[in-house]
Amino acid sequence: MNTKIGRRGALAMTGAAALAGTARAAAAPKEVEIALLVPLSGPWAEQGILERAGAEMAVDDVNKAGGIKSLGGAKLKLLIFDTGATVETAKDAAQRMIAQHPHLVGGMGCWLSTFTLAATEVTERAKLPWLTLSYADAITDRGFHYVFQTSATAKTQAEQTVPFVMKLAQGATHKRPTKVAIVGDNTAASVSFLKPIKAHILKQEKLTAVVDEIYTPPLADATTLVQPIRAANPDFVLVLSTNDGDDKMLADTFSEYGIPASKMPLIGNGGHWAVPELLKTTGAGILQDIMVGMANWPSKALAPLVARYIKRSGNPWMGQNEIFAYAHVQILAWALNKAKVANRLNVADAIRTMNITDGPAIYFPGHHLQFTSIGRRVGAALVIIQWQSGKPVTIFPASAAQAKAIWPV
Amino acid sequence: MFENILNAVAAGLIIGCLYGLMCIGLGLIFGIMKVVNFAQGEFLMLGMYISVYLVAGFAALGIFGPLVGPFVAAILAGPVLFAGGALLHRFLISHVSGLSTAARLDQGGYGQLIVTLGISLILQNGGLILFGSTPKSVLTPLSARAFILGPFPGNALLFLNQARVYACGVAIVVAVVLWLVMERTTLGKALRAAADNPVAATYMGIDVDRAYRIAFGLGAAITAIAGGLMATYLTFTPFVGLDYVIIMYSGVVLGGMGSILGAFWGGLTVGFVQQVSALILPPQLQNAAIFVVFLLIVGLRPEGLFGRSAERA
Numbered sequence A: 001m002n003t004k005i006g007r008r009g010a011l012a013m014t015g016a017a018a019l020a021g022t023a024r025a026a027a028a029p030k031e032v033e034i035a036l037l038v039p040l041s042g043p044w045a046e047q048g049i050l051e052r053a054g055a056e057m058a059v060d061d062v063n064k065a066g067g068i069k070s071l072g073g074a075k076l077k078l079l080i081f082d083t084g085a086t087v088e089t090a091k092d093a094a095q096r097m098i099a100q101h102p103h104l105v106g107g108m109g110c111w112l113s114t115f116t117l118a119a120t121e122v123t124e125r126a127k128l129p130w131l132t133l134s135y136a137d138a139i140t141d142r143g144f145h146y147v148f149q150t151s152a153t154a155k156t157q158a159e160q161t162v163p164f165v166m167k168l169a170q171g172a173t174h175k176r177p178t179k180v181a182i183v184g185d186n187t188a189a190s191v192s193f194l195k196p197i198k199a200h201i202l203k204q205e206k207l208t209a210v211v212d213e214i215y216t217p218p219l220a221d222a223t224t225l226v227q228p229i230r231a232a233n234p235d236f237v238l239v240l241s242t243n244d245g246d247d248k249m250l251a252d253t254f255s256e257y258g259i260p261a262s263k264m265p266l267i268g269n270g271g272h273w274a275v276p277e278l279l280k281t282t283g284a285g286i287l288q289d290i291m292v293g294m295a296n297w298p299s300k301a302l303a304p305l306v307a308r309y310i311k312r313s314g315n316p317w318m319g320q321n322e323i324f325a326y327a328h329v330q331i332l333a334w335a336l337n338k339a340k341v342a343n344r345l346n347v348a349d350a351i352r353t354m355n356i357t358d359g360p361a362i363y364f365p366g367h368h369l370q371f372t373s374i375g376r377r378v379g380a381a382l383v384i385i386q387w388q389s390g391k392p393v394t395i396f397p398a399s400a401a402q403a404k405a406i407w408p409v
Numbered sequence B: 001m002f003e004n005i006l007n008a009v010a011a012g013l014i015i016g017c018l019y020g021l022m023c024i025g026l027g028l029i030f031g032i033m034k035v036v037n038f039a040q041g042e043f044l045m046l047g048m049y050i051s052v053y054l055v056a057g058f059a060a061l062g063i064f065g066p067l068v069g070p071f072v073a074a075i076l077a078g079p080v081l082f083a084g085g086a087l088l089h090r091f092l093i094s095h096v097s098g099l100s101t102a103a104r105l106d107q108g109g110y111g112q113l114i115v116t117l118g119i120s121l122i123l124q125n126g127g128l129i130l131f132g133s134t135p136k137s138v139l140t141p142l143s144a145r146a147f148i149l150g151p152f153p154g155n156a157l158l159f160l161n162q163a164r165v166y167a168c169g170v171a172i173v174v175a176v177v178l179w180l181v182m183e184r185t186t187l188g189k190a191l192r193a194a195a196d197n198p199v200a201a202t203y204m205g206i207d208v209d210r211a212y213r214i215a216f217g218l219g220a221a222i223t224a225i226a227g228g229l230m231a232t233y234l235t236f237t238p239f240v241g242l243d244y245v246i247i248m249y250s251g252v253v254l255g256g257m258g259s260i261l262g263a264f265w266g267g268l269t270v271g272f273v274q275q276v277s278a279l280i281l282p283p284q285l286q287n288a289a290i291f292v293v294f295l296l297i298v299g300l301r302p303e304g305l306f307g308r309s310a311e312r313a
Helices: A007-027 A045-064 A087-100 A113-125 A154-173 A188-204 A223-232 A244-256 A276-282 A300-313 A320-339 A344-352 A359-363 B002-032 B040-061 B065-091 B109-131 B162-184 B186-196 B198-203 B208-230 B241-255 B260-279 B283-300
Strands: A031-038 A075-082 A106-109 A130-132 A147-149 A179-185 A208-215 A236-240 A266-269 A291-294 A383-388 A391-396 B146-152 B156-161
Touching: A031 A045, A031 A087, A031 A320, A045 A075, A045 A106, A045 A300, A045 A320, A075 A087, A075 A320, A087 A113, A106 A113, A106 A320, A106 A344, A113 A130, A113 A147, A113 A188, A130 A320, A154 A188, A154 A236, A154 A266, A154 A291, A179 A188, A179 A223, A188 A208, A188 A236, A188 A266, A208 A223, A208 B283, A223 A244, A223 B002, A223 B156, A223 B260, A223 B283, A236 A244, A244 A266, A244 A276, A244 B156, A300 A320, A300 A359, A320 A344, A320 A359, B002 B040, B002 B146, B002 B156, B002 B162, B002 B186, B002 B208, B002 B241, B002 B260, B040 B065, B040 B109, B040 B208, B040 B241, B065 B162, B065 B208, B109 B241, B146 B162, B156 B162, B162 B186, B162 B208, B162 B260, B186 B198, B186 B208, B198 B208, B241 B260, B241 B283, B260 B283
Parallel strands: A031 A075, A031 A106, A106 A130, A130 A147, A179 A208, A179 A236, A236 A266, A266 A291
Antiparallel strands: A291 A383, A383 A391, B146 B156
């Protein structure tokens, strides 16, 4: 076949080739923007600072490994936003983020469930895929399509925490606990945790709540919360605070009243209970034996990653907040690679349909990454750590346990 | 139940004393100089941070130790903030308060709002840059120890947090010293005269601007000392002032504008109500209870608890 191409045809082909090149260039940007929206000021700042450390390390790791390969090695660019200390400032920050950065392809945050609930109202309207470690069930109960909750929800954690505590207590004391004291704040995660406990778990475990006190954070004093607990002498205490300032105040007051965790089992919930700053402000002696339920903790298999993090950050360990942020960046990088285009809708689709046991899945217990139709991670379960000799160590699940649980007898 | 009441009352009185000292600082500025100071909470915050760094410095030098050091540091935060407050007054607040604004329609009120709000925002965000947002606390083993008294009737025990008891003692001493300065010294008389009638005070040879500068410096210093004392049992960030500025204003208004004693009693009342209300109300309504009592007292006695009966400071 003899095909003649005239001058016009050649020009047209050259133009088409140039356009195609431009289109490829547009599809493969040099940088892809992702967002981290966390508290960097106010009572929850420490949690945001740790998330930032984890996310920054992940972005550096992705970029050093050649960036997003399917996008021609495009580098990830992490944009960081501060939620501030209130729901209003969190929502304002989310609105500014969306308005000022139209090229964002995904994001993560906001640590505190109350903030996440507000911020995801904004990200959902913008169809921005949003990964969160926040615990409140309501985050994924609203029928949103672009919110992905990688943690076990507060309800799931509550349903796993209390039976674990009952079993541990029975094993150590040969007696089934009958009395529990509950003290918690009124933020969304704590409320969500307590709902199933009050609805059915207490009844199911034949427990009576001898004290049930809810407060508004931050605490100015914990006397009126702890004193009734001392008087009621429960078998264990569920302490559902959400920031390390309140944790210190409560741990100090329990110790002041002669019932530290080494005498009265204290069970907390959330990553804030295991941050290095809490050790600095409270001391190892006061924290000894406090048990904390949370949604993730680096496993033994991640020891090299943890060692690199410790060297890089100067922090003594890598905890829940850092590993979640690290994993969230890796999920976005994986989704961008799969989507082959820096478009938030395609990235959301990639996350929605992911079902993997390698890549970013290795940063979660169970090494499986898949989301349900409402955006919850399939098989997300509880991890429990305990403060032992000035360090948080995993005691549950048994497969990940670094130490044996201690129950004060 | 008796033990609950006993402990709540004791905690209320101890925390109330610290709130009282905090309120005296604002009482000097708001109650006497009539300057609406939105930055008072930030003076409290600066007192906390100065204390933290002084305690770290003492530890590095091996002096005072973790039991005495925090209280020495809290007291030393006073002179630092006195100097800062006096300079702030000299270069900013004096332009919107005192004699220079007496002839203005609003007597400098609008300017004060804007200037002090600006100072507050600069101090908050400057604090964020300088100190970071990681919550800090003065490290002392006293924060987790208690003096245990009793048994009282019904085998009730009274637990008094050692850090707060010592802080309360220091707060009372500082308040008494300030009261003596105001009542018994020439400086105190000059400050009171400048507060009562600045024009007449000028005729009597008192440098009213200097008196206001000293009052502003003292107000900042006293609140900073209160902050340093509270830092022995609280964790804080550069935004901690926001949590306490409303408590300070309620205490000052409750006690009666213009009265040092009144400001102290006002603060004490706020702390007491905050703690004791938790006996009958859910703890999450503690701060709401403060404002219910505040509205009741202001409704029944608009001049505040000590508005007339207490001698003007």
